[in-house]
Amino acid sequence: MATTFQEALARLRETHVWKSIFRRGPARTNRTRSLAVFGNLFLHFLPVKVREKTLRVRATYYLGSISFLLFAILAITGVLLMFYYHPAVPQAYRDMKDLRFVVSNGVFLRNLHRLAAQLMVAAVFAHMFHVFYRGGYKPPHEFNWVVGVVLLLVTLFLSYTGYLLPWDQLAFWAITVGSNIISAMPFFGKYVRFQLLGGNVVGENALLRFYVLHCVVLPLIAVFFVAIHFWRVQKDGGLTVRNQDGRKEN
Amino acid sequence: MTHSDKPGKGGETPTDGVSRRDFLDEIAFSALGIAVIGSAVVTYRYLSPNVLFEPPTKFRAGSPDLYPLNTVTYLPEQQVYVVRTGEGFFAVSAVCTHLGCVTQWKPEADQIACPCHGSKFTRDGVKIEGPAPRPLPHFLITLTLDGELQVDKLETVKPSQVLKV
Numbered sequence: 001m002a003t004t005f006q007e008a009l010a011r012l013r014e015t016h017v018w019k020s021i022f023r024r025g026p027a028r029t030n031r032t033r034s035l036a037v038f039g040n041l042f043l044h045f046l047p048v049k050v051r052e053k054t055l056r057v058r059a060t061y062y063l064g065s066i067s068f069l070l071f072a073i074l075a076i077t078g079v080l081l082m083f084y085y086h087p088a089v090p091q092a093y094r095d096m097k098d099l100r101f102v103v104s105n106g107v108f109l110r111n112l113h114r115l116a117a118q119l120m121v122a123a124v125f126a127h128m129f130h131v132f133y134r135g136g137y138k139p140p141h142e143f144n145w146v147v148g149v150v151l152l153l154v155t156l157f158l159s160y161t162g163y164l165l166p167w168d169q170l171a172f173w174a175i176t177v178g179s180n181i182i183s184a185m186p187f188f189g190k191y192v193r194f195q196l197l198g199g200n201v202v203g204e205n206a207l208l209r210f211y212v213l214h215c216v217v218l219p220l221i222a223v224f225f226v227a228i229h230f231w232r233v234q235k236d237g238g239l240t241v242r243n244q245d246g247r248k249e250n
Numbered sequence: 251m252t253h254s255d256k257p258g259k260g261g262e263t264p265t266d267g268v269s270r271r272d273f274l275d276e277i278a279f280s281a282l283g284i285a286v287i288g289s290a291v292v293t294y295r296y297l298s299p300n301v302l303f304e305p306p307t308k309f310r311a312g313s314p315d316l317y318p319l320n321t322v323t324y325l326p327e328q329q330v331y332v333v334r335t336g337e338g339f340f341a342v343s344a345v346c347t348h349l350g351c352v353t354q355w356k357p358e359a360d361q362i363a364c365p366c367h368g369s370k371f372t373r374d375g376v377k378i379e380g381p382a383p384r385p386l387p388h389f390l391i392t393l394t395l396d397g398e399l400q401v402d403k404l405e406t407v408k409p410s411q412v413l414k415v
């Protein structure tokens with residue numbers, strides 16, 4: 001069985017279509033393995049090789065990977081939720097209710113999106129604390145630490161904008177309170193609040209603006225900075241693993 | 251342009267050291283900068299709505315006879331309390347000065363209470379306790395020509411100003 005599969009795979013690799021996509025033969029040597037990573041759009045910003053000790057659970061607790069996995073879950077479930085959701089008053093609330101009680105598996109997707117969102121905030125914070133206490137912000141990782149801070153803010157803003165979309169009482173008052181906190185900002189507070197809400201009260205304009213921010217603007221910003229974040233891990237020389245006495249172990 | 255105008259040919263570059271190429275670069279980048287700033291301003295203007303479909307800030311509150319003596323009446327559409335005392339009428343905002351939640355009149359405690367963070371006010375809007383930084387503002391209340399109360403939420407007045415009817 002396994003041999004039939006391997007034979008089929010080997011035959012597939014000989015086809016013109018396969019070669020036109022992957023261009024290289026099977027990665028049997030370290031050189032061809034590296035080239036396979038370099039030549040792949042989705043892998044080229046990841047390290048070509050990693051030290052085994054950086055893959056240990058205790059090295060990172062996989063907190064960054066967990067954050068990224070949750071982001072992927074949120075992107076997929078979010079797109080699926082968008083097929084049933086109108087960002088309008090009062091339809092938004094009805095659509096949310098429909099997702100919970102009428103649409104097949106809607107309640108599963110909605111709860112998955114909501115739980116993953118809450119877990120992602122927790123995972124990003126845990127990742128940040130872990131990096132901080134391990135000294136991962138120190139040179140040469142300073143820039144990537146700053147990119148990480150931006151990603152934390154994007155995560156929090158995604159969480160905040162998503163909070164309004166169910167258009168229930170909790171959402172309405174949370175955004176009322178949150179936007180009044182923004183207006184406490186010196187000098188620009190009132191203008192930022194007006195622009196964010198598209199008016200003076202949390203209404204139709206605010207719902208539409210939060211929807212566009214939540215579904216388009218912020219995810220694009222997040223993907224952009226996540227790409228830089230991953231790429232810089234490699235460019236800054238990979239993870240720094242420390243001994244129990246806190247020294248670098250390279 | 252004569253042949254000798256080209257930089258590097260016969261010392262035609264200006265004495266302050268700005269070559270023609272640098273000059274044109276500066277012009278081009280300045281134009282680009284102005285265009286970028288201009289688009290930012292235009293985009294900001296685009297994102298600021300000119301017409302808002304929000305409740306009007308000036309509204310009629312009906313005949314004074316609707317409000318019995320020594321009562322606080324909450325107008326949910328406008329988020330305003332109309333208070334009638336022996337001295338007359340005044341209008342107090344129902345929006346908490348802390349973070350904008352709508353407060354509730356509690357007649358049994360003779361207080362205005364905010365459900366969000368526990369601020370409490372008297373019927374005059376004076377803060378009793380809680381995180382609210384300011385008292386609830388009083389709005390201008392007037393009588394229209396046909397004898398109805400009118401409240402203007404954009405005009406705040408001193409708490410001592412009371413409409414006598």
